[in-house]
Amino acid sequence: xxxxxxxxxxxxxxxxxxxxLQCAQDMNHNSMYWYRQDPxxxxxxxxxxxxxxxxxxxxxxxxYNVSRLNKREFSLRLESAAxxxxxxxxxxxxxxxxxxxxxxxxxxxxxxx
Amino acid sequence: GEDVEQSLFxxxxxxxxxxxxxxxxxxxxxxxxxxxQEPGAGLQLLTYIFSNMDMKQxxxxxxxxxxxxxxxxxRIADTQTGDSAIYFCAERGNNYGQNFVFGPGTRLSVxx
Numbered sequence: 001x002x003x004x005x006x007x008x009x010x011x012x013x014x015x016x017x018x019x020x021l022q023c024a025q026d027m028n029h030n031s032m033y034w035y036r037q038d039p040x041x042x043x044x045x046x047x048x049x050x051x052x053x054x055x056x057x058x059x060x061x062x063x064y065n066v067s068r069l070n071k072r073e074f075s076l077r078l079e080s081a082a083x084x085x086x087x088x089x090x091x092x093x094x095x096x097x098x099x100x101x102x103x104x105x106x107x108x109x110x111x112x113x
Numbered sequence: 114g115e116d117v118e119q120s121l122f123x124x125x126x127x128x129x130x131x132x133x134x135x136x137x138x139x140x141x142x143x144x145x146x147x148x149x150q151e152p153g154a155g156l157q158l159l160t161y162i163f164s165n166m167d168m169k170q171x172x173x174x175x176x177x178x179x180x181x182x183x184x185x186x187x188r189i190a191d192t193q194t195g196d197s198a199i200y201f202c203a204e205r206g207n208n209y210g211q212n213f214v215f216g217p218g219t220r221l222s223v224x225x
Contacts, residue, residue: 004155033212040121042201042215043156058212090155102213104155 003027006091006105013081013112021076021108023091029103031094032074034058034066036087037107043090049074081112117216119202124222131189133219135202138183142204145178146213147187150199159200160187189221197223 004025013019025032030051035043045058049068063085065077074093078085091105116138125131137145143164148156162169162176162185169176175188189196202216 040217042117042217043213044215045212048212092156102156102158104157106153106155 004091004093004103004105006089006108008108009106010109011111013078013110015082015112017081018077018079019081019110020078021089021091021110022073023075023105024073025091025093025103026072027093027095027103028071029093029095030071032068033092034064034074034076035090035092036060037090038087046076046089078110081110083112086110086112117202117204117214119200119216119219121217122220122222124224125192126224127192127194129192131187131192131196131221131223133187133189133200133202133221135185135187135216136183137185137202137204137214137216139204139214140180140183144205145185146203147174147176147185148201148203148215150201150218152198156201192221192223194223194225197221 007022033048034046037043044060046060046064047058047066049055052071055066055068067075089108092102094102119135144161146161147159149159150156160171160174160176162178173190177186199218199220201218203213
């Protein structure tokens, strides 16, 4: 099925460990995004990539890095995980100019202990 | 910066109408959106309204937009238990490549 695929679905890390969250879309979308969702705070943008080869910071980029590997894949890396990064992470994609066309992945639930 | 506000919880009886409200700050938003998130899942676009419209109806869903008051509402007629979910209001922001700005979400509980 066409859509946005995120891996892993669940992860527990110890403080200071590193990990990469993977995201891939098969809809030929230009733009991809990483959000984090925390209770009562909605979704906050971490990083985005407007097109292949470009990445930009969003609202809450500290502690994260991203790579737009190709048009399909956009990964999010935590170099040294902290308990404040415990959250649910969503990847999304859309076509440029399609203002109603966001497609979300099913999320990665990350716990940092 | 942009801000979107919603109440966090709403409970209704099955068969009643639900009304979820939202206020936003950016008067230049061209589209406003409602997303639905079911437990353990990502967000799905439910409906959207263009800023030159006052109302949009789609089966059991009615979206009302009051641009003067920057108020958006989502009415769900004949609410069913399958409508239990978190509903997010969103506007197109001016920062970060004009990405969406989401409200905190309203958790709708439908009681039998």
